[in-house]
Ligand SMILES: Cc1cc2nc3c(=O)[nH]c(=O)nc-3n(C[C@H](O)[C@H](O)[C@H](O)COP(=O)(O)OP(=O)(O)OC[C@H]3O[C@@H](n4cnc5c(N)ncnc54)[C@H](O)[C@@H]3O)c2cc1C
């Protein structure tokens with residue numbers, strides 16, 4: 001087996017797989033190293049299982065809002081079985097077959113850098129293999145959950161996103177630490193599947209602090225109605241769990257301790273760079289790998305090291321990691337040919353990545369929030385519209401509640417950001433992404449006529465509210 005390739009990728013998550021695909025399409029040879037499952041965190045412990053768990057909750061919400069439909073109790077075993085099917089029962093045979101068909105070599109083992117253009121792999125059987133890259137090494141090792149250094153927390157072995165998405169049983173009482181995306185999605189999934197006491201502890205003043213404030217407020221309202229308790233301005237100061245897997249007690253800054261059967265820690269993620277041998281190429285060992293817009297590591301001379309996806313810390317989202325990977329694979333192939341490549345750069349990241357939070361209501365946003373746009377120095381006008389007043393939304397269900405905000409750059413008359421919060425809003429987002437990324441002038445957007453009666457008519461209302 002040849003141990004020299006044009007490109008070596010470490011990490012076969014969505015980002016790693018896409019670099020491989022593009023580099024090989026560009027005429028290069030490639031190998032990819034993966035120590036767990038091809039498909040990455042996303043396929044087995046993140047996006048896919050979380051969305052499989054949330055889908056029935058979302059659908060149940062839709063059914064409840066339409067009179068005449070009968071919603072029986074959710075069959076939790078069936079939901080968990082569908083989740084297991086969605087993640088291929090932790091079997092990556094299909095993904096490995098896809099990699100081999102690229103064609104590229106799949107190496108199962110733990111990879112680490114061993115000086116410039118060299119990757120040392122500890123194989124599953126304990127053996128070692130050293131791979132050499134002619135053109136580039138690409139780091140695509142993703143990220144791992146952060147567990148804050150609260151006394152007793154690590155010893156309590158709490159759930160992280162890894163365990164909650166793999167849950168075999170639903171805890172009766174669940175405490176959730178964090179107010180970000182994982183906390184919100186998983187609190188709702190677990191509650192909907194039977195966690196009768198679900199308590200979300202938020203350090204800040206509200207949920208989804210990085211988004212428009214109304215989004216977190218609407219979600220908190222929906223949580224309160226569903227019986228999910230959200231406590232703001234609080235956090236765990238000490239954790240006790242005398243019996244492994246037993247009852248867990250969270251001591252809070254004030255008030256009585258909170259008791260639960262399980263604790264989910266959802267307090268962010270860090271780049272998976274530990275033990276990756278970054279020190280052998282002069283990089284700090286435990287930090288995201290800083291890259292330029294072609295995904296090339298800025299601090300490595302001769303430009304042979306690249307990093308895509310969560311590990312570069314730019315945007316922790318699958319679709320953005322895959323986009324970076326397409327840029328990166330094309331760049332590596334072009335540089336190998338000696339091409340000029342001004343167009344092959346990450347443009348999308350600069351606009352503000354699109355993101356959907358798959359809760360009920362769905363929270364979707366692209367671009368800048370009003371506050372972020374002002375802070376960036378734009379002359380901004382924000383326009384809001386009550387989505388419940390759109391006929392298409394009203395027809396989706398009784399008592400439909402939703403809100404949209406468009407953030408307009410007053411100097412150029414283009415959109416800087418759009419946020420929708422409402423049931424079924426996820427599919428509205430791509431139109432917003434196109435408008436923001438293509439910088440479509442508002443008086444041109446006016447001629448994009450939304451169909452009646454769809455929720456998309458909110459676009460028309462936003463533009464009318466703006467004054468068009
Ligand atoms: C609960 C949850 C839900 C999410 N939902 C969404 C969502 O709905 N939409 C969305 O866009 N994003 C979502 N995300 C974020 C998304 O999962 C990540 O952005 C995405 O997985 C990043 O892809 P990646 O390829 O960079 O890394 P990963 O998917 O983490 O893959 C990295 C791979 O590298 C391997 N690896 C690491 N180190 C080594 C090594 N030294 N040697 C060999 N292999 C190694 C790992 O085993 C892994 O397979 C979610 C995250 C979480 C936690």
Ligand SMILES: NC(=O)c1ccc[n+]([C@@H]2O[C@H](COP(=O)([O-])OP(=O)(O)OC[C@H]3O[C@@H](n4cnc5c(N)ncnc54)[C@H](O)[C@@H]3O)[C@@H](O)[C@H]2O)c1
Pocket residue numbers: 148177178179180181182183185202203204208209235236266267268269316317355356357358
């Ligand atoms: N649907 C999606 O797109 C989706 C779903 C899940 C995760 N993700 C991605 O995964 C990444 C990780 O998600 P996440 O929710 O873990 O991170 P996050 O950064 O979204 O939220 C972290 C939360 O934890 C809080 N926090 C941080 N340290 C704390 C501490 N010591 N004590 C108490 N609270 C603390 C923060 O204030 C914040 O509320 C996100 O960047 C997100 O983009 C995306």
